[in-house]
Amino acid sequence: MSRKSPALTSRRAAAAVTAALLVPLAACGGGDGGGSGKEGGGGDVKLTVLAASSLTDVFATAEKAYEKEHPGADITVSAAGSQELAAQVEQGSPADVLVTADTTTMEGLKAETGDPEVIARNRLVIATREGNPDGVKTLKDLADPKLKVVLADDTVPVGRYAKQVLDRQRITVKPVSKEANVRSVLSKVELGEADAGIVYRTDAATAAGKVDAVEIPDAQNAVASYPAATLKGSAHADAAAAFVQWLGGPEAQKILRDGGFQKP
Numbered sequence: 001m002s003r004k005s006p007a008l009t010s011r012r013a014a015a016a017v018t019a020a021l022l023v024p025l026a027a028c029g030g031g032d033g034g035g036s037g038k039e040g041g042g043g044d045v046k047l048t049v050l051a052a053s054s055l056t057d058v059f060a061t062a063e064k065a066y067e068k069e070h071p072g073a074d075i076t077v078s079a080a081g082s083q084e085l086a087a088q089v090e091q092g093s094p095a096d097v098l099v100t101a102d103t104t105t106m107e108g109l110k111a112e113t114g115d116p117e118v119i120a121r122n123r124l125v126i127a128t129r130e131g132n133p134d135g136v137k138t139l140k141d142l143a144d145p146k147l148k149v150v151l152a153d154d155t156v157p158v159g160r161y162a163k164q165v166l167d168r169q170r171i172t173v174k175p176v177s178k179e180a181n182v183r184s185v186l187s188k189v190e191l192g193e194a195d196a197g198i199v200y201r202t203d204a205a206t207a208a209g210k211v212d213a214v215e216i217p218d219a220q221n222a223v224a225s226y227p228a229a230t231l232k233g234s235a236h237a238d239a240a241a242a243f244v245q246w247l248g249g250p251e252a253q254k255i256l257r258d259g260g261f262q263k264p
Helices: 004-029 053-069 082-090 105-106 141-142 156-169 181-191 201-206 237-247 251-260
Strands: 046-053 075-080 097-099 117-129 148-152 175-180 195-198 210-215 224-228
Touching: 046 053, 046 082, 046 237, 053 075, 053 181, 053 201, 053 237, 053 251, 075 082, 082 105, 082 148, 097 237, 105 141, 105 156, 105 224, 105 251, 117 181, 117 201, 117 237, 117 251, 141 156, 141 195, 148 156, 156 195, 156 224, 175 181, 181 195, 181 201, 181 210, 181 251, 195 201, 224 237, 237 251
Parallel strands: 046 075, 046 097, 148 175, 148 195
Antiparallel strands: 097 224, 117 195, 117 210, 117 224
C-alpha cells in the first residue's frame, strides 16, 4: 500500500470542506433570485420598469407604494414614448417589465414579453394655453391655419390616436411640429411655443393651472389601452410577474384612478 503525501491529504481535505460549504449555498440559491417581499422568494431585488411617458407621475406614486408593501424591492421606472421603449427592448436593454400606451406596440413585441394584461385606459383632450385665449372649443378649431398646433409623431401611440380621431372627423391639421412623446406635446403648449395640442386627459391634469383642457366628446374620441407585461429577458422573472400582478390589484388600481386613468 502506498503512503499518501501530507500535501495530497491536505488538498483533499480542503476540497471536502469547500464542497460541504457549497451545498447549503446551492440550496438557498434556487430559482431566479428575483423574489421581493411577499411574492417571489423573499430576497432583495431591483426591478427596471419601462413605462409610457403618460404614466410618469402615477408610476412615481406606484413605485413608492410597491416598495413600502414589499420590503427589499427596489423599483426603477424608466419613462419614454412607447416606440422608444420598444426600441430598447429590441436592442436587448436590461429591464424586467414593460407598460405601453397601446396594444399595437405591445403586440409587436410578443416574442420578447409574457402575456400582457391591460391595467388602465385613457382618453384624449385638447390642451390649450392657460385661459384658452384662442377660444378652442372643438377638434375642428385645430384646422385654423392661424393656430399653432403641435401633435405627437404618428409612430407614438398618442400621435396615432390623434390621427385616428382627426381622420374620422375628416379634419386636416398641419402641426408646427411632431413630438417624440406626449409630455413633449404638453410642454410645448405649457411654454407657449404652441397654442394647442392633443394629449391624454391625465397629462393635461398634471399641468392644471398652466394649460386648459378642452374635452373631446366620447363619440369623437379614442380610448387608449395600457398593457403591462413581463420581459422574457428579465433576470428576476418571478418578481417581475408579481409586480405586473400587483398593477392589476386594488392598491395600484386606486393609484391609477386617483391619477385620472380609467378602469381596464
